[in-house]
Amino acid sequence: MIKSDMLRYSKSVSSLRTSEIRDLMSLATRPDIISFAGGMPGNELFPVEEIDEIYNNLPLDIKQTGFQYGPTPGYPPLLESLKEYLKKKGMPVETNKLMITTGSLQAINILAKVFIDPEDLVVTENPCFIGGISAFKSYQAHLQGIDLDDDGINIQSLKSFLNQSKPKPPKFIYLTPNFHNPAGTLYTEQRKRELVPVLQEHDLMLVEDDAYGELYFDEEARKRVVPLKTLYENELEICYTSSFSKIIGPGFRLGWMLVPPEIYQKAELCKQSMDACSPNFTQVLANEFLRSGKMELYIKKLRIIYKRRKDTMVSAIRKYFPEEMKWAEPRGGFYMWVQLPPKVDIMSVLQASIDKGAVFVIGKTFDPEGKDNSHFRLSYSNTPEDEIEKGIHILGDCLKEALKPSR
Amino acid sequence: MIKSDMLRYSKSVSSLRTSEIRDLMSLATRPDIISFAGGMPGNELFPVEEIDEIYNNLPLDIKQTGFQYGPTPGYPPLLESLKEYLKKKGMPVETNKLMITTGSLQAINILAKVFIDPEDLVVTENPCFIGGISAFKSYQAHLQGIDLDDDGINIQSLKSFLNQSKPKPPKFIYLTPNFHNPAGTLYTEQRKRELVPVLQEHDLMLVEDDAYGELYFDEEARKRVVPLKTLYENELEICYTSSFSKIIGPGFRLGWMLVPPEIYQKAELCKQSMDACSPNFTQVLANEFLRSGKMELYIKKLRIIYKRRKDTMVSAIRKYFPEEMKWAEPRGGFYMWVQLPPKVDIMSVLQASIDKGAVFVIGKTFDPEGKDNSHFRLSYSNTPEDEIEKGIHILGDCLKEALKPSR
Numbered sequence: 001m002i003k004s005d006m007l008r009y010s011k012s013v014s015s016l017r018t019s020e021i022r023d024l025m026s027l028a029t030r031p032d033i034i035s036f037a038g039g040m041p042g043n044e045l046f047p048v049e050e051i052d053e054i055y056n057n058l059p060l061d062i063k064q065t066g067f068q069y070g071p072t073p074g075y076p077p078l079l080e081s082l083k084e085y086l087k088k089k090g091m092p093v094e095t096n097k098l099m100i101t102t103g104s105l106q107a108i109n110i111l112a113k114v115f116i117d118p119e120d121l122v123v124t125e126n127p128c129f130i131g132g133i134s135a136f137k138s139y140q141a142h143l144q145g146i147d148l149d150d151d152g153i154n155i156q157s158l159k160s161f162l163n164q165s166k167p168k169p170p171k172f173i174y175l176t177p178n179f180h181n182p183a184g185t186l187y188t189e190q191r192k193r194e195l196v197p198v199l200q201e202h203d204l205m206l207v208e209d210d211a212y213g214e215l216y217f218d219e220e221a222r223k224r225v226v227p228l229k230t231l232y233e234n235e236l237e238i239c240y241t242s243s244f245s246k247i248i249g250p251g252f253r254l255g256w257m258l259v260p261p262e263i264y265q266k267a268e269l270c271k272q273s274m275d276a277c278s279p280n281f282t283q284v285l286a287n288e289f290l291r292s293g294k295m296e297l298y299i300k301k302l303r304i305i306y307k308r309r310k311d312t313m314v315s316a317i318r319k320y321f322p323e324e325m326k327w328a329e330p331r332g333g334f335y336m337w338v339q340l341p342p343k344v345d346i347m348s349v350l351q352a353s354i355d356k357g358a359v360f361v362i363g364k365t366f367d368p369e370g371k372d373n374s375h376f377r378l379s380y381s382n383t384p385e386d387e388i389e390k391g392i393h394i395l396g397d398c399l400k401e402a403l404k405p406s407r
Numbered sequence: 408m409i410k411s412d413m414l415r416y417s418k419s420v421s422s423l424r425t426s427e428i429r430d431l432m433s434l435a436t437r438p439d440i441i442s443f444a445g446g447m448p449g450n451e452l453f454p455v456e457e458i459d460e461i462y463n464n465l466p467l468d469i470k471q472t473g474f475q476y477g478p479t480p481g482y483p484p485l486l487e488s489l490k491e492y493l494k495k496k497g498m499p500v501e502t503n504k505l506m507i508t509t510g511s512l513q514a515i516n517i518l519a520k521v522f523i524d525p526e527d528l529v530v531t532e533n534p535c536f537i538g539g540i541s542a543f544k545s546y547q548a549h550l551q552g553i554d555l556d557d558d559g560i561n562i563q564s565l566k567s568f569l570n571q572s573k574p575k576p577p578k579f580i581y582l583t584p585n586f587h588n589p590a591g592t593l594y595t596e597q598r599k600r601e602l603v604p605v606l607q608e609h610d611l612m613l614v615e616d617d618a619y620g621e622l623y624f625d626e627e628a629r630k631r632v633v634p635l636k637t638l639y640e641n642e643l644e645i646c647y648t649s650s651f652s653k654i655i656g657p658g659f660r661l662g663w664m665l666v667p668p669e670i671y672q673k674a675e676l677c678k679q680s681m682d683a684c685s686p687n688f689t690q691v692l693a694n695e696f697l698r699s700g701k702m703e704l705y706i707k708k709l710r711i712i713y714k715r716r717k718d719t720m721v722s723a724i725r726k727y728f729p730e731e732m733k734w735a736e737p738r739g740g741f742y743m744w745v746q747l748p749p750k751v752d753i754m755s756v757l758q759a760s761i762d763k764g765a766v767f768v769i770g771k772t773f774d775p776e777g778k779d780n781s782h783f784r785l786s787y788s789n790t791p792e793d794e795i796e797k798g799i800h801i802l803g804d805c806l807k808e809a810l811k812p813s814r
Contacts, residue, residue, distance in 0.1 A: 044471070102682040105681070105683050117418050138681075248474070250475060253686040269423040270423070270545065275512055276510055282686055
């Protein structure tokens with residue numbers, strides 16, 4: 001009964017070869033080790049008390065609704081509350097359609113399914129969110145990563161790639177302009193402005209991933225997190241995705257997309273065939289959290305805590321890392337992206353660091369081609385401040401050791 | 408900027424043309440109408456009190472875990488509890504791997520993704536669960552429906568189809584042996600036994616959907632719901648799917664698959680790219696519900712209630728339906744499948760019935776080819792007994808009217 005893989009499994013699943021996400025998760029949650037690996041909120045930060053109060057005050061009929069199937073695009077009161085919330089931020093909710101998804105990863109996956117045929121080209125940043133990479137690859141897309149610099153995607157590299165790919169243009173470009181995962185980058189207004197004519201010239205749709213935009217650390221950053229979906233709705237075709245994962249909790253599995261009506265129709269059909277609807281139980285809770293104004297208060301608290309963790313990490317890095325390391329101070333989000341000097345073997349640094357009790361994620365995890373190990377990612381979101389100091393000390397020692405001239 | 412659909416959207420989404428599931432949901436939930444349309448539990452039946460008690464007794468750290476990402480294959484304590492539960496039923500949990508999915512529809516969708524390339528053939532029953540149809544079609548499968556009779560899939564039709572499709576054999580066969588949706592059929596032991604050599608001869612993997620097996624109405628049915636996965640694990644290759652939707656609530660979005668390890672590995676990669684993990688929040692609650700034994704007590708209660716609703720529907724049908732209608736009394740599950748005499752226009756019956764205040768689902772919804780309207784589906788799961796009586800009376804009158812010789 002044994003058939004060869006090629007005959008037996010679909011081509012799309014055969015293109016998914018590794019299980020890096022699983023490895024990452026298991027490293028990130030080992031209790032004996034200080035973890036800078038997980039792209040997740042700290043367990044101690046979740047709004048448990050607020051949700052307790054909401055849950056225990058729900059009328060019976062609303063609670064029952066939480067146990068039932070809901071409409072595929074989302075629990076209608078949550079769609080309404082979220083629409084109000086996004087409208088206040090200036091997002092184009094009237095001319096677009098909103099859909100609740102099972103995490104924003106599902107939103108990205110659905111958009112991939114709507115647009116990608118095997119061998120189609122998708123442009124991403126390099127580095128890129130690993131979930132995006134795996135979603136696009138699962139539809140057998142070819143990925144082209146374009147370098148990020150401190151201001152955003154490199155416009156020259158993007159232009160020259162798009163010019164050369166004119167015979168078979170990409171289906172879309174996938175960007176994370178706010179507090180990029182893993183690079184931490186916050187796009188400048190100018191970079192966003194420069195992007196517009198390039199995408200227009202090449203008739204290129206933008207998938208804008210904004211999972212971290214709420215988590216800015218200062219006033220200047222607050223002004224800069226305005227999505228392209230808000231700024232350039234009339235100039236570009238944009239599918240916007242975001243998530244409750246970082247502002248309530250990933251365990252709710254709730255994200256959303258805000259997209260043009262025609263794309264929404266296709267997306268709804270896809271979602272129907274994937275999981276019928278997202279969890280109504282957590283949608284009911286998220287709606288009350290959002291509608292009551294408790295979410296906004298909670299996010300304010302989060303900004304302060306994550307900023308403190310970032311500050312702690314930055315000072316520890318200044319104290320313990322060798323000078324040869326290059327990095328930029330994040331203005332929001334969860335991540336720092338650290339560049340190694342050439343010829344340092346990141347794998348032996350990682351092994352030494354794990355042995356001494358601290359873990360992080362190597363760069364190639366976020367390279368669409370799975371090769372570039374010149375950087376590594378540090379997440380400060382899930383690590384209390386005293387552990388940040390300790391862990392960065394460990395990692396700094398390992399980096400110094402690796403930089404010693406070999407005997 | 409307008410491109411034609413063919414160029415713009417992927418081939419797989421272009422093959423999803425209708426939105427029948429949405430139409431069905433909106434009909435099923437209209438408050439002014441007696442609905443036999445929804446394949447859902449009644450809101451008043453959900454175990455709200457039990458879940459309240461569980462929620463309020465959760466230790467803080469477990470609650471926090473519910474807010475967090477979990478491992479892709481599921482919340483480990485739930486996997487353990489479910490494994491124990493399935494083991495007690497005799498299922499082969501040691502030689503297979505268990506994965507929690509976002510409803511059993513996601514399990515079916517994942518298996519479709521693991522196996523189906525465009526133009527591949529999949530064999531289903533005819534009629535077939537609409538979620539299965541849409542999941543398979545979303546990967547551009549060709550579906551071949553094989554007739555169901557009162558004992559299960561028709562073996563002669565299956566054999567002759569498989570013989571003729573030898574040049575390009577199907578990737579798998581998808582069956583729902585326990586209380587089929589929509590047909591209500593419970594396979595006989597003999598029919599299951601007859602199936603084995605046919606699948607063996609054609610080296611055909613079985614995807615066994617068992618969303619309703621817990622909901623048997625009598626002792627004989629209890630004996631007959633044993634899955635093929637339990638009976639013929641050594642004879643056949645079987646991917647088994649099931650769900651908490653009908654035994655806790657669909658709003659939890661929790662289902663599972665029990666599959667051979669090699670297939671599990673592929674399925675895990677797919678799930679990682681789809682939604683990373685199923686809702687941890689509801690997994691934590693489901694685990695306590697299952698582990699405490701409360702779920703078993705609750706299911707016992709459900710069996711009694713659904714049997715009563717079925718009995719009410721059967722007597723009302725005997726009382727109000729014209730004699731020409733053919734149907735079989737269900738021994739479990741949610742559905743009755745009623746055959747019309749030839750030449751009755753089901754669409755005009757449906758319209759008349761909706762006008763008078765009762766709704767059901769027409770047969771072609773469940774036909775893989777979307778054509779056959781010789782039957783309709785009545786669901787009794789979501790309708791209180793007095794409304795069942797009233798609604799069947801309305802529908803019976805409409806059917807009698809339609810059967811009158813035309814003037």
